[in-house]
Amino acid sequence: MNEHIDKLIQLYIDEELDSKQRGPVEMHLKECEVCSQKYQVALKLSVLLQEQEPVELKNNSEQFVSQLMLQLPAIKAEPFWNRLGKTMYVLIPAILLAAMLFIRTTTVTNIILTGADFIGLGGEAGNSLITEPLFDGFVSPLDIAGFEIFDTGSLIWNRIGSFNLFGIDIINAFVLPLLLGLLAVSWMIGWWVDQDKKQAVPLKI
Amino acid sequence: MQIGIEDEKELVLLAKNGDRQAYGELVTAYHQSVVNVVFRISGDRYHAEDAAQEAFVRAWQKLPSYRPVGSFRSWLFRIATNLAIDMLRREKPTVSFEELPLKDKGEGIEENLIKRQRGEKVRKAILSLPPESRKVIVLREYENLSYKEISETLEIPIGTVMSRLNYARKSLGERLKDLLEAA
Numbered sequence: 571m572n573e574h575i576d577k578l579i580q581l582y583i584d585e586e587l588d589s590k591q592r593g594p595v596e597m598h599l600k601e602c603e604v605c606s607q608k609y610q611v612a613l614k615l616s617v618l619l620q621e622q623e624p625v626e627l628k629n630n631s632e633q634f635v636s637q638l639m640l641q642l643p644a645i646k647a648e649p650f651w652n653r654l655g656k657t658m659y660v661l662i663p664a665i666l667l668a669a670m671l672f673i674r675t676t677t678v679t680n681i682i683l684t685g686a687d688f689i690g691l692g693g694e695a696g697n698s699l700i701t702e703p704l705f706d707g708f709v710s711p712l713d714i715a716g717f718e719i720f721d722t723g724s725l726i727w728n729r730i731g732s733f734n735l736f737g738i739d740i741i742n743a744f745v746l747p748l749l750l751g752l753l754a755v756s757w758m759i760g761w762w763v764d765q766d767k768k769q770a771v772p773l774k775i
Numbered sequence: 776m777q778i779g780i781e782d783e784k785e786l787v788l789l790a791k792n793g794d795r796q797a798y799g800e801l802v803t804a805y806h807q808s809v810v811n812v813v814f815r816i817s818g819d820r821y822h823a824e825d826a827a828q829e830a831f832v833r834a835w836q837k838l839p840s841y842r843p844v845g846s847f848r849s850w851l852f853r854i855a856t857n858l859a860i861d862m863l864r865r866e867k868p869t870v871s872f873e874e875l876p877l878k879d880k881g882e883g884i885e886e887n888l889i890k891r892q893r894g895e896k897v898r899k900a901i902l903s904l905p906p907e908s909r910k911v912i913v914l915r916e917y918e919n920l921s922y923k924e925i926s927e928t929l930e931i932p933i934g935t936v937m938s939r940l941n942y943a944r945k946s947l948g949e950r951l952k953d954l955l956e957a958a
Contacts, residue, residue, distance in 0.1 A: 580941060584915065586922055614955045615948055619901075619916040622894050624807060625814045628824055631803045638802055638828055639795060642835050 574602065579609050583616055663760065666753040670746065778804050780846075787847050791838050798838075802831050805848065808918055809855045815913040816859035818902045826862055830855045845927030852918070852928045856910045863906070893954060900950040904943050911936055912943040 575598055581587050582595045599606050629637065778786070778800070789797035809830055814823035834854050841850060901909055910929060914920040920928065925936045948955065 577937075577941075580937070580944070584922065584940075611948060611955060612944065615944060615951065616916060618893075618951065618954060619897060619912075619947070622897055622917075623890075625810050625820055625823055627807065627810060631806060634806050634824075634828070635799045635802050638831050639799065641828065641832050642795065642798070643832075644793075 574605050574608075576605075576608065579605060579612055582609070583612055660760065662756045663753055666749050666756065670749050670753065783847055784843070787838075787841070787843065790835075791841060798835060801847070805851055806831070808848075809851065811917055812852055812855045812913060813859045813862070815898075815901060815917050816856055816906070816909055817862040818898055819862060822862065826858055827855070830858045833858070846924065849920075849924050849927040852914060852920075853930070856914070856929070860906050860910075896951065896954060900947050903950060904946055908939045908943040908946070911939040912947070915940060 575595065578587070578591075578595050579599075582592065587595065599609055627634070783801070783804075786797040786801050790801060806827060810823050810827040813826045813830065814820050817823065817826065819826075830851070834851055837854070841847075901912065904912065907929075911925055914925045914928060915922075922933050922936045925931075926933045929936070931939075
């Protein structure tokens with residue numbers, strides 16, 4: 571440490587250095603006259619500032635508190651809509667994202683199973699991977715959720731199957747982009763609300 | 776009165792739900808510090824205590840929406856520092872430092888007088904700083920807040936805390952040169 575250490579002197583005085591960092595600074599202060607002098611001046615200033623007496627209070631703590639209590643208005647519980655709003659701007663994007671992932675997963679699973687069929691593993695392999703009962707009487711969660719695996723390996727979600735209209739996959743063509751748009755908008759609103767609050771705090775209080 | 780971190784969290788939670796007694800305990804713990812912060816920043820000893828009362832009333836009103844991101848102390852000091860700056864904008868200090876009593880520690884009259892004069896010089900030097908640097912130096916030197924706590928209190932990056940502190944010290948060093956040389 572051959573150069574002067576103005577910045578470190580400040581950190582040293584303010585006890586912002588850990589024990590490992592303090593050692594080299596102390597060594598340097600012993601060796602470098604310029605830094606040692608700067609340190610002494612900085613320390614004197616700190617001592618001078620801190621020797622100032624605290625304000626003598628007109629009232630002791632008890633009097634202060636009892637006077638204050640008379641001034642405190644009844645606390646207003648945060649309005650339900652505010653609380654709901656705060657939760658919703660996190661909850662709505664989360665729900666939308668989950669919905670998108672769910673729908674997308676069925677599509678991706680579809681692709682994987684179709685791929686498996688294509689390379690010769692066949693629908694049966696896909697079937698066995700996903701729906702083969704672990705034991706007699708086992709009902710796959712996929713069955714419960716309304717999925718069906720075709721012999722070709724395709725995974726169909728029965729509950730959305732009926733949304734095919736004139737050969738157009740409504741879910742992929744309209745619903746997903748709509749969800750994506752809502753997600754983006756709700757995130758933007760959430761961000762805006764959050765930013766607004768952050769900026770409002772120092773101004774209001 | 777010192778309160779532990781866990782006790783403080785519990786008191787804050789109770790106070791958030793309107794528990795006045797819990798809030799009273801928080802006020803007891805911090806009222807001297809809040810008065811000091813307001814006085815050091817505004818330079819107005821006469822109104823510091825009233826302003827501290829106002830700060831605690833505002834804090835009480837803001838409590839329902841308080842989010843415990845940093846410490847309660849940092850949040851409270853944020854309210855107090857902003858209030859002190861508002862005070863400065865509203866009115867100039869009306870009572871000189873010498874006109875008001877200091878805590879009597881049984882020192883001689885002459886020593887007390889010298890101390891007062893030094894105190895007055897220091898107070899004026901601090902008041903000559905830009906408000907933003909003044910807040911930082913007061914929180915550091917008088918309330919012993921760490922850089923991280925100051926950063927939380929004033930909602931500024933730690934780098935800014937350091938540069939404002941550096942500026943404040945340089946500035947004070949020049950203004951208080953005679954006192955520092957005499958020490």
